[in-house]
Amino acid sequence: AQSVAQPEDQVNVAEGNPLTVKCTYSVSGNPYLFWYVQYPNRGLQFLLKYITGDNLVKGSYGFEAEFNKSQTSFHLKKPSALVSDSALYFCAGATGRRALTFGSGTRLQVQP
Amino acid sequence: DTEVTQTPKHLVMGMTNKKSLKCEQHMGHRAMYWYKQKAKKPPELMFVYSYEKLSINESVPSRFSPECPNSSLLNLHLHALQPEDSALYLCASRLTSGVSNTDTQYFGPGTRLTVL
Numbered sequence: 001a002q003s004v005a006q007p008e009d010q011v012n013v014a015e016g017n018p019l020t021v022k023c024t025y026s027v028s029g030n031p032y033l034f035w036y037v038q039y040p041n042r043g044l045q046f047l048l049k050y051i052t053g054d055n056l057v058k059g060s061y062g063f064e065a066e067f068n069k070s071q072t073s074f075h076l077k078k079p080s081a082l083v084s085d086s087a088l089y090f091c092a093g094a095t096g097r098r099a100l101t102f103g104s105g106t107r108l109q110v111q112p
Numbered sequence: 113d114t115e116v117t118q119t120p121k122h123l124v125m126g127m128t129n130k131k132s133l134k135c136e137q138h139m140g141h142r143a144m145y146w147y148k149q150k151a152k153k154p155p156e157l158m159f160v161y162s163y164e165k166l167s168i169n170e171s172v173p174s175r176f177s178p179e180c181p182n183s184s185l186l187n188l189h190l191h192a193l194q195p196e197d198s199a200l201y202l203c204a205s206r207l208t209s210g211v212s213n214t215d216t217q218y219f220g221p222g223t224r225l226t227v228l
Contacts, residue, residue: 046218102154104154105154
């Protein structure tokens with residue numbers, strides 16, 4: 001089965017510290033992976049995606065993600081967290097069904 | 113411009129009402145989606161339209177009826193809903209709908225539906 005997993009329900013980090021939100025995948029063929037962010041009562045905003053090429057993908061709002069084929073991971077990172085980064089983050093994969101398969105989501109809390 | 117719009121933002125309806133949700137995009141995208149999202153959960157796929165034709169129905173109850181009148185517009189008609197249908201309904205679009213497609217899916221802000 002093709003799937004995307006987010007092992008942490010919540011991540012807490014102090015403002016100014018680096019943050020990492022974890023994602024692992026299990027897909028056959030080439031993995032196409034995405035990160036989205038959702039603020040309360042809002043839709044999902046696209047942050048970045050990995051298709052092919054460089055393993056380090058840069059996205060919106062200073063976020064980046066590192067694709068690691070050997071560890072089947074696609075972790076989201078930011079060098080310096082902001083309080084305004086506090087939100088719900090979803091990793092997703094294009095699993096060949098014309099639609100995205102989402103991870104369970106990780107709530108990021110950035111403390112001042 | 114990567115905007116998908118949805119109306120209304122909020123909707124409260126009784127179990128006997130008939131209402132519709134509307135989604136619009138003017139990006140020339142040919143694939144459009146309806147998702148249902150419960151609080152703190154990931155979106156669940158309901159329907160996929162590809163080139164204005166229904167291509168995926170995730171065994172959604174018939175009280176939800178999608179419609180794609182043209183390539184820019186997607187509706188979701190609601191009738192005889194249950195309280196457990198209360199959720200955030202998200203529309204999304206993508207340039208094309210190929211199986212191995214890498215196009216980004218863009219989401220609207222959602223309609224918060226409450227069924228009394």
